[in-house]
Amino acid sequence: MKKVLMILVIMMLSAASYAEGRVEKIIKNNKIRVGTTGDYKPFTYYNGKDFEGYDIEVAKYIAEDLGVELEFVPTTWKTLIDDLESDKFDIAMGGITRNTKRKIRVELSRPYLVFGKSPIVRKADEGKYTSLEAIDKPGVKVGVNIGGTNEKFADKNIKSAQIIKYERNLDVPQAVIKGEVDVMISESPEAIHYANEYKKLAAPMIDNPMTKSQLGYLIPKGEYDMLDLINFILDEMELKGIMDELKAKQIK
Structure with missing residues:
Protein backbone atom coordinates (compact mmCIF):
# COMPACT_ATOMS: atom_id res chain seq x y z
CA MET A 1 0.00 0.00 0.00
CA PHE A 115 5.37 59.17 -8.49
CA GLY A 116 3.04 60.67 -5.90
CA LYS A 117 -0.54 61.75 -5.36
CA SER A 118 -0.97 65.25 -6.77
CA PRO A 119 -4.00 67.48 -7.35
CA ILE A 120 -5.24 68.76 -10.68
CA VAL A 121 -6.99 72.12 -10.35
CA ARG A 122 -8.18 75.01 -12.47
CA LYS A 123 -5.37 77.37 -13.49
CA ALA A 124 -7.03 80.19 -11.54
CA ASP A 125 -6.76 78.11 -8.36
CA GLU A 126 -3.13 77.07 -8.82
CA GLY A 127 -1.97 79.01 -5.74
CA LYS A 128 -4.97 77.99 -3.65
CA TYR A 129 -4.60 74.20 -3.43
CA THR A 130 -0.96 73.66 -2.56
CA SER A 131 -1.38 71.15 0.28
CA LEU A 132 -3.73 68.45 1.53
CA GLU A 133 -4.82 70.82 4.31
CA ALA A 134 -5.80 73.45 1.74
CA ILE A 135 -7.79 70.88 -0.23
CA ASP A 136 -9.58 69.24 2.69
CA LYS A 137 -11.84 72.12 3.68
CA PRO A 138 -15.63 72.51 3.81
CA GLY A 139 -17.03 73.73 0.51
CA VAL A 140 -14.27 72.15 -1.59
CA LYS A 141 -15.38 69.46 -4.05
CA VAL A 142 -12.88 66.68 -4.74
CA GLY A 143 -13.26 64.36 -7.74
CA VAL A 144 -11.87 60.82 -7.99
CA ASN A 145 -12.35 57.78 -10.21
CA ILE A 146 -14.02 54.75 -8.67
CA GLY A 147 -11.99 51.63 -7.95
CA GLY A 148 -8.43 52.91 -8.01
CA THR A 149 -5.94 54.18 -5.45
CA ASN A 150 -7.15 57.76 -5.96
CA GLU A 151 -10.50 56.79 -4.43
CA LYS A 152 -8.76 54.99 -1.55
CA PHE A 153 -6.55 58.01 -0.88
CA ALA A 154 -9.54 60.36 -0.85
CA ASP A 155 -11.63 58.10 1.40
CA LYS A 156 -8.77 57.90 3.88
CA ASN A 157 -7.56 61.49 3.87
CA ILE A 158 -10.45 63.74 2.88
CA LYS A 159 -12.58 64.44 5.96
CA SER A 160 -14.07 67.90 5.47
CA ALA A 161 -14.26 68.42 1.70
CA GLN A 162 -16.96 66.73 -0.40
CA ILE A 163 -15.86 63.69 -2.41
CA ILE A 164 -17.54 63.17 -5.79
CA LYS A 165 -16.87 59.86 -7.53
CA TYR A 166 -16.81 59.12 -11.26
CA GLU A 167 -16.96 55.81 -13.09
CA ARG A 168 -14.44 56.92 -15.72
CA ASN A 169 -11.12 58.49 -14.84
CA LEU A 170 -11.23 60.50 -18.09
CA ASP A 171 -14.34 62.34 -16.87
CA VAL A 172 -12.68 63.83 -13.78
CA PRO A 173 -10.35 66.38 -15.47
CA GLN A 174 -13.33 67.58 -17.51
CA ALA A 175 -15.32 67.94 -14.29
CA VAL A 176 -12.58 70.24 -12.95
CA ILE A 177 -12.67 72.36 -16.12
CA LYS A 178 -16.49 72.60 -15.99
CA GLY A 179 -16.47 73.55 -12.30
CA GLU A 180 -18.28 70.40 -11.14
CA VAL A 181 -15.37 69.76 -8.78
CA ASP A 182 -12.51 71.96 -7.60
CA VAL A 183 -9.78 69.36 -7.31
CA MET A 184 -9.03 66.03 -8.94
CA ILE A 185 -6.94 63.64 -6.87
CA SER A 186 -4.44 62.35 -9.39
CA GLU A 187 -0.83 61.24 -9.66
CA SER A 188 2.11 63.38 -10.72
CA PRO A 189 2.56 61.99 -14.29
CA GLU A 190 -1.14 62.35 -15.04
CA ALA A 191 -1.22 65.80 -13.42
CA ILE A 192 1.70 66.93 -15.60
CA HIS A 193 0.00 65.53 -18.70
CA TYR A 194 -3.32 67.32 -18.16
CA ALA A 195 -1.68 70.58 -17.12
CA ASN A 196 0.18 70.55 -20.43
CA GLU A 197 -2.83 69.39 -22.47
CA TYR A 198 -5.34 71.93 -21.15
CA LYS A 199 -4.47 75.59 -20.53
CA LYS A 200 -7.32 75.83 -18.03
CA LEU A 201 -5.72 73.22 -15.73
CA ALA A 202 -2.71 73.30 -13.41
CA ALA A 203 -0.74 70.80 -11.32
CA PRO A 204 0.44 72.73 -8.25
CA MET A 205 2.06 69.90 -6.26
CA ILE A 206 4.10 67.84 -8.73
CA ASP A 207 7.36 68.80 -7.02
CA ASN A 208 6.05 67.93 -3.55
CA PRO A 209 3.40 65.20 -3.98
CA MET A 210 1.25 64.12 -1.04
CA THR A 211 2.57 60.54 -1.20
CA LYS A 212 5.31 58.52 -2.84
Missing part, protein backbone atom coordinates in the same frame (compact mmCIF):
# COMPACT_ATOMS: atom_id res chain seq x y z
CA LYS A 2 2.84 2.36 0.90
CA LYS A 3 4.51 1.64 -2.44
CA VAL A 4 1.28 2.44 -4.30
CA LEU A 5 0.91 5.72 -2.43
CA MET A 6 4.51 6.61 -3.11
CA ILE A 7 4.07 5.92 -6.82
CA LEU A 8 0.93 8.10 -6.90
CA VAL A 9 2.75 10.95 -5.16
CA ILE A 10 5.66 10.70 -7.61
CA MET A 11 3.23 10.71 -10.53
CA MET A 12 1.44 13.78 -9.18
CA LEU A 13 4.71 15.63 -8.62
CA SER A 14 5.90 14.71 -12.08
CA ALA A 15 2.67 15.93 -13.64
CA ALA A 16 2.96 19.20 -11.72
CA SER A 17 6.54 19.69 -12.82
CA TYR A 18 5.47 19.37 -16.45
CA ALA A 19 2.47 21.69 -16.06
CA GLU A 20 2.44 24.25 -18.82
CA GLY A 21 3.47 27.68 -17.55
CA ARG A 22 1.98 30.96 -18.70
CA VAL A 23 4.99 31.87 -20.82
CA GLU A 24 4.74 28.52 -22.59
CA LYS A 25 1.04 29.14 -23.23
CA ILE A 26 1.75 32.59 -24.65
CA ILE A 27 4.37 31.20 -27.02
CA LYS A 28 2.18 28.23 -27.93
CA ASN A 29 -0.86 30.41 -28.64
CA ASN A 30 1.31 33.06 -30.36
CA LYS A 31 -0.45 35.78 -28.38
CA ILE A 32 -0.05 37.83 -25.22
CA ARG A 33 -3.23 39.33 -23.76
CA VAL A 34 -2.83 42.67 -21.98
CA GLY A 35 -5.58 43.99 -19.73
CA THR A 36 -5.80 47.78 -19.60
CA THR A 37 -8.40 50.38 -18.56
CA GLY A 38 -7.77 52.80 -21.42
CA ASP A 39 -8.70 55.79 -19.27
CA TYR A 40 -5.49 56.89 -17.61
CA LYS A 41 -3.33 59.30 -19.60
CA PRO A 42 -0.41 59.26 -20.25
CA PHE A 43 -0.15 55.51 -19.57
CA THR A 44 -3.20 54.02 -21.27
CA TYR A 45 -5.85 55.72 -23.36
CA TYR A 46 -8.43 54.36 -25.79
CA ASN A 47 -8.99 56.99 -28.47
CA GLY A 48 -12.07 55.30 -29.96
CA LYS A 49 -10.05 53.20 -32.34
CA ASP A 50 -6.75 52.19 -30.74
CA PHE A 51 -5.01 52.15 -27.38
CA GLU A 52 -2.12 54.55 -26.89
CA GLY A 53 0.20 55.72 -24.11
CA TYR A 54 3.41 54.85 -22.28
CA ASP A 55 2.38 51.37 -21.11
CA ILE A 56 0.79 50.58 -24.44
CA GLU A 57 4.18 51.16 -26.07
CA VAL A 58 5.82 48.90 -23.47
CA ALA A 59 3.22 46.20 -24.22
CA LYS A 60 3.99 46.47 -27.94
CA TYR A 61 7.71 46.10 -27.22
CA ILE A 62 7.13 43.02 -25.04
CA ALA A 63 5.01 41.34 -27.74
CA GLU A 64 7.54 42.16 -30.45
CA ASP A 65 10.42 40.92 -28.28
CA LEU A 66 8.58 37.64 -27.70
CA GLY A 67 7.62 37.36 -31.35
CA VAL A 68 3.90 37.01 -30.58
CA GLU A 69 0.71 38.87 -31.40
CA LEU A 70 -0.65 41.48 -28.99
CA GLU A 71 -4.26 41.62 -27.85
CA PHE A 72 -5.56 44.42 -25.63
CA VAL A 73 -8.40 43.41 -23.33
CA PRO A 74 -10.49 46.27 -21.86
CA THR A 75 -10.97 46.17 -18.10
CA THR A 76 -11.87 48.60 -15.30
CA TRP A 77 -10.19 49.68 -12.08
CA LYS A 78 -12.91 47.96 -10.07
CA THR A 79 -12.51 44.61 -11.85
CA LEU A 80 -8.79 44.77 -12.66
CA ILE A 81 -7.57 42.02 -10.32
CA ASP A 82 -10.74 39.92 -10.61
CA ASP A 83 -10.35 39.88 -14.39
CA LEU A 84 -6.68 38.93 -14.08
CA GLU A 85 -7.52 36.10 -11.70
CA SER A 86 -10.27 34.95 -14.07
CA ASP A 87 -7.65 34.54 -16.82
CA LYS A 88 -9.17 37.22 -19.05
CA PHE A 89 -5.63 38.40 -19.76
CA ASP A 90 -2.02 37.47 -19.01
CA ILE A 91 -0.82 40.78 -17.58
CA ALA A 92 -2.40 44.05 -16.45
CA MET A 93 -0.74 47.29 -17.61
CA GLY A 94 -1.61 50.96 -17.46
CA GLY A 95 -0.44 53.23 -14.62
CA ILE A 96 -1.03 50.67 -11.87
CA THR A 97 0.25 51.47 -8.39
CA ARG A 98 2.26 48.83 -6.54
CA ASN A 99 0.79 48.29 -3.08
CA THR A 100 0.49 45.62 -0.39
CA LYS A 101 -3.17 44.76 -1.03
CA ARG A 102 -2.44 44.05 -4.68
CA LYS A 103 0.73 42.14 -3.82
CA ILE A 104 -1.29 39.75 -1.63
CA ARG A 105 -3.43 38.73 -4.61
CA VAL A 106 -1.05 39.02 -7.58
CA GLU A 107 2.61 39.19 -8.56
CA LEU A 108 4.00 42.69 -9.11
CA SER A 109 6.70 43.49 -11.63
CA ARG A 110 9.67 45.57 -10.62
CA PRO A 111 8.81 49.30 -10.45
CA TYR A 112 9.37 51.43 -13.52
CA LEU A 113 8.36 54.86 -12.27
CA VAL A 114 8.24 56.72 -8.93
CA SER A 213 4.58 55.30 -4.71
CA GLN A 214 5.77 53.19 -7.65
CA LEU A 215 4.10 51.90 -10.78
CA GLY A 216 4.32 48.29 -11.94
CA TYR A 217 2.54 45.57 -13.88
CA LEU A 218 0.25 42.86 -12.47
CA ILE A 219 0.82 39.17 -13.18
CA PRO A 220 -1.31 36.24 -11.92
CA LYS A 221 -0.29 34.83 -8.53
CA GLY A 222 2.37 32.14 -8.69
CA GLU A 223 3.29 32.79 -12.34
CA TYR A 224 6.97 33.25 -11.54
CA ASP A 225 8.14 32.36 -15.04
CA MET A 226 6.05 35.23 -16.39
CA LEU A 227 7.25 37.55 -13.63
CA ASP A 228 10.91 36.78 -14.33
CA LEU A 229 10.40 37.28 -18.06
CA ILE A 230 8.69 40.66 -17.69
CA ASN A 231 11.32 41.89 -15.24
CA PHE A 232 14.07 40.75 -17.61
CA ILE A 233 12.51 42.61 -20.54
CA LEU A 234 12.07 45.76 -18.42
CA ASP A 235 15.72 45.58 -17.37
CA GLU A 236 16.75 45.27 -21.02
CA MET A 237 14.57 48.23 -21.99
CA GLU A 238 16.18 50.29 -19.22
CA LEU A 239 19.67 49.23 -20.32
CA LYS A 240 19.02 50.18 -23.95
CA GLY A 241 17.61 53.59 -23.05
CA ILE A 242 14.14 52.72 -24.33
CA MET A 243 12.51 53.62 -21.01
CA ASP A 244 14.05 57.10 -21.08
CA GLU A 245 12.87 57.61 -24.66
CA LEU A 246 9.32 56.62 -23.74
CA LYS A 247 9.28 58.88 -20.68
CA ALA A 248 10.48 61.83 -22.74
CA LYS A 249 7.85 61.14 -25.42
CA GLN A 250 4.83 60.08 -23.37
CA ILE A 251 5.12 61.64 -19.90
CA LYS A 252 5.03 65.34 -20.64
